[in-house]
Amino acid sequence: MTAPLLSETSLRVATMATDLSGEEPGDLYRDLLTRTDTEALRVADAISVANPDIVVLTGMDADPDAVNTFISDYLNSPDDEHTDVGYAYSYLAIGSSGVQSGADLDGDRVVGGPGDAWGQGAFAEQSSTVVLSKYPINQPDVVSVSALKWDEVAGNKLSSSELSGAVAASIPVMHNGLWDIPIEYRGERVHILAAQTEPAQSSYGFGAPRQKDQLKVISDYIAGEDYVVADDGAKAGGIDENRIVVTGALAQRTEFTAAALALGDELGRDDALNDSGNFVIPNRGWNVLGQGRIGAEAPEDFQLLPGATPESIETSDLIWTDVQF
Template structure:
């Protein structure tokens, strides 16, 4: 299996942190939000070109929600990890002077690139030809396609970001691989994470906060093993937090655990009914039975936080303080923005 392209973090504008104006930053609480998007092109650079028109329908939809919520940390799943596209989205949609939308500024971004889009070396789509998107992990055309992008008003500690994207499924303790139809070289080489798990430390009020962003097996996946894999993806998230030795990061380091740290687990965590219970159980393990979710997207702070408010922003949803039920509606590819306000 070819190595995955590493993820990277970078400021999204000229400010280095010292130049972030005070009104951008919350003084009493941290608002973390996530949203499943379709901000993706069929080839590298296509999303950037689409965004340059300043009329991209999906970008406008996402920007509208972000403008209303104005979160401190925004986790976008399903977005191409293209720095030019991210910069264009911020300048032309979130901060455009030509619209009536309230500006939302993000001096920092993390563009996650994991195992999806990396060629498997096998005929995964059974078309008798090895190569192309159908034979890549995640069935993607290139590594950055439909990945995870994190926008932050607070500095991202780039050297300490941890990526878990190449961990093989058969290396997961007590895995469900044996119950799948996979065998041989594919079973021995398939990554457990559909794309990856990223531990992104931010500096907030003098303390380190771990934003754990993940994007698990999507609802549209044609893989018959998707539900089994997703359960083990959620297990990896929990075991990374617990510091289980088998969880090895892409740089070869073993998970050290985050006991006692401030954590927020977020992203597209459960697009399948069978995995909803596992995602909710993850919230319970973190001491948070009131974890917010919508269509499989979750924001789960651990028990080190006080939850001040939660909500969902969408075309037909109230904008503020709506607690969502534990049951996940029918899975869809895009979703409303969901947010949680937390405080320590």
């Protein structure tokens, strides 16, 4: 059953952690061409049920051919029982993951390969973030923060990472990146801040202190702290007076759930929905009308606040929140 829209003026924002990734460039596209990819069908099922206006998919290769195939052959396939969901706009985030560090980051005494790349990526587009939207994305105004160095973060925790020398001076703070994606919604600009922080399976010994600083960068970007410099060299100007939704895989390592929830508190949203490290956090500029999650067994209806708690739905995969001006 499709989760109903609450009104004609509500915006449904969703996120879902996926495993839509290949070992080499083009692998995902080739897998999706079969129209039988199990993970793609699972993700499409959840999106079809929730029917979000904007969905942030983490862990997906930012491959245009793969994304277009996913939309056409899984979300809008005439050969399945899904309710078709159309997305005219997309943003494929490519950050620092997959760029070789030149050092033995994973401690295997061999330099090279995914373990020694920033973000442990085999190639630049691997396991990144894909944003699908029913509303126009202002592509020229998208801000990417992926090259910011860890040692440039004010009050950083780099000293507790045991990194030193050239690696400490060059390592980016973000696991892959932070993206401020402006959506044009009913004459207003909405900022979707999508991020994918340190993954649960990270083998880096410095993952814990860097995770904390990744969340700090998100907060400081919103606040307009000068040290947060975008990839194009512009300093963060601050967006705390605008409508913002922070979303993505913010705390897949469970010990950082509290830190991610603290980010929600900063935004005036102590009721932000989260599950398994995935978050949808609107700032105080929104009215939250409802929220829920879609898993193997979809809920019969949306959950009105304050009833939507992590225990209220049996299986959780995709999470969504309805917001309104």
